[in-house]
Amino acid sequence: MAKLHISATVNGEPTEFLCEPDETMLDVLRGPLGLTGSKEGCGSGDCGACSITLDGRLVCSCLMLAAEAEGADIRTIEGMAEGDTLHPLQRKFLEMAALQCGICTPGMLVAAKALLDRNPDPSESEVRYWLAGNLCRCTGYDKIVRAVLETAAEMREAVR
């Protein structure tokens, strides 16, 4: 099979890569692009460890063909901090111990950020249902949900 040539923006950088027509975005991120922050927990869209945003929309990169990235704006966990300044969600996850093993964390953070980008004041239920696609086996979600709610509150405070 001939490889496809794809041009996209990844974490703000113009990026070109070659991929097989049947290759997933997750494989390209983790392979040729070296962005291993997105994890593969299942490869079937059930765990959310591979969460990225595609033109601002939250997607499982394991369910997306790499070729679909043509012309798109892709954001991954690696693009979340600005230089050495962590995003408020990243900071809050650390302060509130919202991670144990940390394998779900990149996907959780990407998903949580996508939530706060569209809803700066989510209820606990809204957080729980929004994150229902991101499995965490370590934490029981308690500290994750609290960290997201707390970050939202802080970010609202900051814009005021």
Place this chain on the structure above:
Amino acid sequence: MNEMTNKWIGRRTIRPDGAEKVTGRAAFAADTTMPGMIWGKLLRSPHPHAHIRAINTAKAEALTGVKAVVTARDIVDFPVDKSVMLGIQDMRWMCRNVMAREKALFHGHPIAAVAATTAEIAAEACKLIEVDYEVLPWAIEIDDALKPDAPILHDFIRFEGKPSNIAGKLEHKLGDIAEGFAKADVIVERTFTTRPVHQGYIEPQACLVSVTADGKATIWSSSQGHFMVRAMTSMLTGLPQSSIRAIPAEIGGGFGGKTIIYLEPVATMLAKKSGRPVKMVMTREEVMRATGPTSASKSTVKIGATKDGRIVAAQGAFYLQAGALPGSPIRGSAGCAFAPYNIPNVLSQGFDVVCNRSKVTAYRAPGAPIGAYPVECVLDEIAEKLGIDPLDLRLKNIAKEGTKAAHGPVYPRIGFAETVAAARAHPHYQAPLGPHQGRGVASGFWFNAGGESSAQVNITEDGNVVVTTGHPDIGGSRASIANITAELLGIDYRRVSVLIGDTASIGFSNLTGGSRALFASSMVVTQSIEKVIATLRERAAQIWQIDPEAVTWAEGAAHPAGKNAGNFPPLTLAEIAAKASATGGPIGAGVQLNTTGAEGGFATHICDVEVDLELGIVRVVRFTAFQDAGRAIHPSYVEGQMQGGVAQGIGWALNEEYIYNAKGQVDNPSFLDYRMPVCSDLPMIDTVIVEVPNPKHPQGVRGVGEASIVPPLAAISNAVHNALGKRFYALPISPPKVLAALKTTA
């Protein structure tokens, strides 16, 4: 230890490995690559039970891109007639689990492996391997395996003189149960079943192995013990341990499931044969078919009590599924089941039953939830029959210091009564319930563990501290070690860095498992720091030209004491470090120990459920967990262990189970169909940390990782009974079962 300050112990510090993990930079097992790396894939058995008559790999080897093929011939054989133990694992079973030998024993059992330039070619080549199978009848469930005419998995296993699928039996006995039951006013006897549940770590097993031409292997993999990886790989490949360097990747969850290995020896042989670094990564489907889970069980428990609620006798028979090869956690079930109570007459038996499923692996407090579930449900029935509050019934029979447990020990100071009393007094216990809601309670015990541990504490030339230990950190143990180090040295937490050393850079350290890691490593770290402080005092004494006995260490500095007090200004850690070379050389110390004194951990849980009468869904609406941590070095990660264990217990009680089809294959090998709790399934999980310090540990630590998964199964069952007035004796209490039960009551 330094009792007076406690500046850092008990603080919610930021974990040392945190920034890497929230930015996606932490390297887990599948994240590492090497130049020239190729890919390994396993061919797995399509049958649940079959003789392997012949394997022909010629066509696979001939495929372009294939660099090596490995079968059981390349893995060291441990003959079935002689046990060779490594920790609690028998290498006879490990070698057969890693690669089928005489027989394929479950659907998904590895038969052969291929390494090729791409994963696709490796998979293609697997299909070209010709295997001549003689398919045999199989037994999946415990009842199938125990039938008189059941297919026998291993003809070398005998039970009571006959070929059998019962591979082992264990018994704990105390007093005389016949005498005990004779004194009982009320006796309840029930049979319960639980289904196999998977550890459910989000990171599938993965490894990268490089073997050089002189036979030196480097293994990057995620496991609960890289020394275990080294030892098992050594035994299964024949390479000496000194030729294997096992590097611990960050581990994406284990829960016991990564206390044994699957891929490393295979990848090592592929790498050795091909001369190329080999990477192997399991798919989720492979994880579900061929790793873990924990046992299914069938247990009968009988408890007798007097009218005033004194338990006089207890009996339990716990049958646990081992999977294809012996070794289910019967010790955890039979040992932990009655451990929370002071019962004069006990007979507790465990039976290890083999069947054609993947070999079970440890799962958080291995066996203990299976043992506690029937006991804690029967206690609920007894409390109901006697009209006694279920927590009061527990308090009346509570095990405490001096109690002789059926599984052996006489307890030292333990904190069980404190957890029950805290639950009894908690507002949750009195809170009103809504319609279709019910409340249940249960308790649980886990042994905890010590064992081998090594640490090295080095003072850097600029006066900071690097601590290296040898237990993989799964849930924040580095943060706790940093807290302890800062506390003991009297310095700021941020001046301490904590690393997990690989097998070449730190001494042997046992698995992270059994709630051992912090207990054991903080013991050796503490002793190392004591040595470092002794050196620091000597160096200061040398600088001041006084006797080292006349120097004390406090607040990160040496102070002259006794008759010299006030004669010199204090010397800080940084000042002494700067003069290290002039005063005798680098400053550091290491300690290696086989640690003992990990005393048991107890938990008590209160759970409220709400039953959806139309859909049959049981929802947990409120949960409070009480647990004796001994000492919470980092409270957030203690709470995290409690919350995580509870969530797994909720999954076990309500949703999770393996479903097999008529062909003896797992029918739900994905996260879609194997339904673990997701965020919207759970409420907040409230925690109350009880601290009754372990007298045998310098900081008072008891393990905290396991006890939290023990009570939820029964707490939830008891809550469902409280909501519906109906008892369930089989887990999971899933919607079809609830609807069926509601129909029979209606």
